Amino acid sequence: MEQSLLYPVVNAVRTDQKLDGLWRFSFDAVGVGPQEGWAKHLPKAVDMPVPASFNDFFTDKDAREYTGDFWYEKKFFVPADYQGRFVGLRFDAVTHRATIYVDGVKIRSHEGGFLPFVADVTDALHYGEENTVVVQGNNELSREALPAGDTITLKNGKKMVRPFFDFYNYSGINRSVHLITLPVERITDYTTDFTLAGADADVHYTVTTTGDHDVVAVLRDADGQVVAENTGKQGTLHVTDAHLWNVRAAYLYTLTLRITNDTTIVDEYSAEIGIRTIKIVGTEIQVNGQSVYLKGFGRHEDSPFAGRAFDLNVEKKDFSLMQWSGANSFRTSHYPYDEQVYQMADREGFLVIDEVPAVGFKMAAASFLGGLNQSFFKGPWIKPLHAKHLDQITDMIKRDKNHPSVFAWSLLNEPDTVTEESVPYFKQIFAETKDLDPQSRPRTFSLSEDDTIETSKDLDFPDIYLLNRYPGWYHYAGYQISDGEAGLREEMDKWAASGINKPIVFTEFGADTEAGLHKLPSVMWSEEYQVEVLEMFSRIFDSYPFIKGEQVWNFADFQTVEGNMRVNGNKKGIFTRDRQPKAAAFFYHKRWTNIPLDY
Numbered sequence: 001m002e003q004s005l006l007y008p009v010v011n012a013v014r015t016d017q018k019l020d021g022l023w024r025f026s027f028d029a030v031g032v033g034p035q036e037g038w039a040k041h042l043p044k045a046v047d048m049p050v051p052a053s054f055n056d057f058f059t060d061k062d063a064r065e066y067t068g069d070f071w072y073e074k075k076f077f078v079p080a081d082y083q084g085r086f087v088g089l090r091f092d093a094v095t096h097r098a099t100i101y102v103d104g105v106k107i108r109s110h111e112g113g114f115l116p117f118v119a120d121v122t123d124a125l126h127y128g129e130e131n132t133v134v135v136q137g138n139n140e141l142s143r144e145a146l147p148a149g150d151t152i153t154l155k156n157g158k159k160m161v162r163p164f165f166d167f168y169n170y171s172g173i174n175r176s177v178h179l180i181t182l183p184v185e186r187i188t189d190y191t192t193d194f195t196l197a198g199a200d201a202d203v204h205y206t207v208t209t210t211g212d213h214d215v216v217a218v219l220r221d222a223d224g225q226v227v228a229e230n231t232g233k234q235g236t237l238h239v240t241d242a243h244l245w246n247v248r249a250a251y252l253y254t255l256t257l258r259i260t261n262d263t264t265i266v267d268e269y270s271a272e273i274g275i276r277t278i279k280i281v282g283t284e285i286q287v288n289g290q291s292v293y294l295k296g297f298g299r300h301e302d303s304p305f306a307g308r309a310f311d312l313n314v315e316k317k318d319f320s321l322m323q324w325s326g327a328n329s330f331r332t333s334h335y336p337y338d339e340q341v342y343q344m345a346d347r348e349g350f351l352v353i354d355e356v357p358a359v360g361f362k363m364a365a366a367s368f369l370g371g372l373n374q375s376f377f378k379g380p381w382i383k384p385l386h387a388k389h390l391d392q393i394t395d396m397i398k399r400d401k402n403h404p405s406v407f408a409w410s411l412l413n414e415p416d417t418v419t420e421e422s423v424p425y426f427k428q429i430f431a432e433t434k435d436l437d438p439q440s441r442p443r444t445f446s447l448s449e450d451d452t453i454e455t456s457k458d459l460d461f462p463d464i465y466l467l468n469r470y471p472g473w474y475h476y477a478g479y480q481i482s483d484g485e486a487g488l489r490e491e492m493d494k495w496a497a498s499g500i501n502k503p504i505v506f507t508e509f510g511a512d513t514e515a516g517l518h519k520l521p522s523v524m525w526s527e528e529y530q531v532e533v534l535e536m537f538s539r540i541f542d543s544y545p546f547i548k549g550e551q552v553w554n555f556a557d558f559q560t561v562e563g564n565m566r567v568n569g570n571k572k573g574i575f576t577r578d579r580q581p582k583a584a585a586f587f588y589h590k591r592w593t594n595i596p597l598d599y
C-alpha cells in the first residue's frame with residue numbers, strides 16, 4: 001500500500017517535472033541485467049517513448065510478443081536547491097511490475113501494472129548534477145498476480161504469456177513519470193464526504209500530514225470565491241446554496257488544504273471536488289437522491305501505436321464520442337485507468353465504475369485458452385493472489401476516492417462464483433474492503449453467463465449486480481437469436497421473482513462486427529447484425545424496471561491475443577479502433593439521447 005497517491009501539482013511549495021519522452025530501452029531475455037550492472041547503465045539500447053507500451057513499435061514478432069524482464073534508462077538533472085526537500089519519482093503505471101534504481105542504487109519495487117507508486121529518491125540523488133534512473137520491468141503473468149494468466153516457455157526457450165483475459169498484454173511504462181519535490185512536512189492524503197440539507201451542503205473532510213502543524217481548509221466555488229473555510233485536520237465546511245455535482249451537469253469546487261507555520265505556507269494542496277451523494281435505495285442508483293439510469297460503455301485504454309499508454313488526445317476524442325452518443329457512464333474495464341480519465345469524467349459529469357484488474361479468476365477462461373478445469377479459488381495460488389488483490393483494491397480506492405465521477409468499485413471481473421471455494425475468498429475481500437471508502441460507495445463485481453441467480457454462491461456480497469451476457473453472440477447467435485432473447489427473458493423473470501432488491505446493470509453485451517461489412521438480411525459480423533443484437537438487448541432492458549443501466553461491450557475495437565476467435569483483436573466496438581462509427585454508434589446516438597436521466 002502506498003503512503004501517498006495524491007496526484008502531482010505545482011504551486012509555491014510543490015514542483016512536478018514530467019520525465020516523459022524518449023528513454024533508452026533494452027530487453028533482457030536471458031536475465032543478465034542485474035549481474036552486468038544494468039542498474040547503473042544499459043550497455044546497449046534503443047530509443048523508447050514514455051508513456052507507451054513497447055509492443056507495437058517493433059516489426060519482429062519476438063520483440064512484440066516479448067515476455068520477461070525489460071529495462072528503461074533516463075538521465076535527468078537535479079537542481080542543487082532541491083536538497084532539503086522530499087524528492088520522489090512518481091510512476092503513474094509500469095505494467096506489470098518494476099524495480100527502480102537511481103545511479104545504480106536500488107530504491108524500491110512495485111507490483112501492479114495499473115496504479116501509481118512513488119520512489120523516494122531523496123537520499124539517493126546527487127544534487128546539482130545529472131542523475132540516472134533505471135527501471136527493471138517485467139510483464140509475465142501468473143495465477144498469483146493481477147491480471148491472472150500463465151507464462152509458458154516454448155521449445156525454442158522463448159517465454160510467452162497465456163492471458164486468462166481478453167485484452168493484449170501491452171507492457172512497459174504505460175503512463176507518465178514525474179520528478180516531484182515536496183516539503184518535508186506535507187499533506188499526504190485527504191478524504192471528503194458530503195451531507196445535503198435542503199439547498200445547503202456539508203463537506204466533511206480529513207487531512208493526513210507528516211507533521212504536527214495544523215491545517216487550514218478553504219473551499220472556493222467555480223468563480224474562485226471562498227464559500228467556506230475551517231481550521232483543523234478534520235472538520236466540516238458548510239456550504240450555503242451548494243451547487244451540486246450532477247450526472248452530465250458537473251459543478252466543481254476547489255478544496256485547498258494548507259499547512260501554515262505562523263505566516264509561512266509549509267505545504268499546500270488543491271484539488272477539484274464535486275459535492276454529491278451516491279446511494280443505493282432498493283433497486284435504484286441515486287445521485288443526490290435522484291434515481292439515475294446508466295447509459296454507456298465498457299472501455300479499454302487501447303489505441304494504435306502506443307497500445308495501453310494513456311494518450312490525452314485519444315481520451316479527448318473518446319469523451320467527445322461518448323458525449324455525442326448520449327452516454328453518461330463507463331466502467332474502467334478491466335483495470336484502473338490513468339488519473340486524468342477520472343479528472344475528465346469529473347468535469348464532464350460521467351459516472352464511473354472503477355475496476356481493479358482482478359480478471360481471469362475463473363478457470364473456464366483458462367480452459368477457453370486450454371487451461372485446467374477446476375475451481376480457480378481452490379488453487380495454491382490463492383493466498384499470494386489475495387494479498388496482491390487486497391493491495392490493489394486499497395490503492396485504487398486511496399487514489400480515486402475523491403473523484404465525484406466514481407460511484408462504484410468493481411472488485412473483480414467475471415470471477416468463478418459457482419464453487420463453494422469462492423465464498424470464503426469473497427467473504428474475506430468484502431470484509432477487508434468495507435471501510436476503505438470514506439463515502440461507502442457500492443462495491444460490486446461482474447457476473448458471467450455461468451453465474452446466475454441459480455448457480456452463483458456469492459450473490460449476497462455485491463451492492464449492485466453487474467451482468468455480462470452474450471446471447472446473440474457466444475450462444476443463440478445468428479438466426480437463433482430469438483432463442484437468445486427468450487432465454488435472457490427467462491433469466492430476468494427469475495431475478496424478478498427472486499425478490500432480490502438490488503439494481504442490475506448490464507456491463508457487457510454485444511457482437512463482434514467488421515466495420516464496413518453489410519448484408520441484407522444480416523449475417524454475424526455485419527454492422528446490421530450488431531444493431532440487431534443491441535436492439536434485442538434494448539427490448540429486454542426496457543422490460544424490467546430493476547435494470548438500471550446498459551454499458552455495451554465495447555466502446556471501441558481493441559487489441560487482444562491472436563486467436564481463431566479474434567480478427568486482429570476484439571471487434572465488438574461501437575466505434576472502430578481509430579474511433580470511427582459503426583452503424584451501432586448511430587443506434588445508440590438515437591436511443592440514448594432519447595432516454596431521460598431517471599429512465
Ligand SMILES: CCCN1C[C@@H](O)[C@H](O)[C@@H](C(=O)O)C1
Nearest residue numbers: 165166414448468508570572
Ligand atoms: C467471457 C465473457 C467476458 N467478457 C470479458 C471481456 O474482457 C471480453 O472482451 C468479452 C468478449 O469476449 O468480447 C467477454
